Amino acid sequence: MKLLKGDNVVMLSGKDRGKKAKILVVIPETGRVVLEGLNMMKRHTKPRKQGQSGQIINKERAVSSASVAIICKSCGKATRVGYRFDGDKKTRICKKCKSDI
Numbered sequence: 001m002k003l004l005k006g007d008n009v010v011m012l013s014g015k016d017r018g019k020k021a022k023i024l025v026v027i028p029e030t031g032r033v034v035l036e037g038l039n040m041m042k043r044h045t046k047p048r049k050q051g052q053s054g055q056i057i058n059k060e061r062a063v064s065s066a067s068v069a070i071i072c073k074s075c076g077k078a079t080r081v082g083y084r085f086d087g088d089k090k091t092r093i094c095k096k097c098k099s100d101i
């Protein structure tokens with residue numbers, strides 16, 4: 001996975017295409033990420049007790065990491081992630097401006 005929690009990304013597909021968001025959760029097992037406030041899913045809950053009303057809860061749903069692109073902090077563009085190696089240390093870099101991400 002090239003994406004990390006807290007990265008700023010832009011959606012490349014779906015109804016939220018072009019919207020920017022922060023990564024809340026990364027799920028490496030499925031290659032998916034959860035974005036803050038995007039790809040919302042409505043959950044309707046029924047009242048459990050008398051006098052309590054039903055609710056509609058908005059919840060973020062995970063999207064495939066292939067449908068998001070990271071936004072570079074230096075050049076501000078949506079980019080792909082490259083790597084720079086310092087010895088055995090791997091640093092993520094922007095493919096466009098070569099700055100560290």
Ligand SMILES: [Zn+2]
Nearest residue numbers: 072075094097
């Ligand atoms: Zn850049």
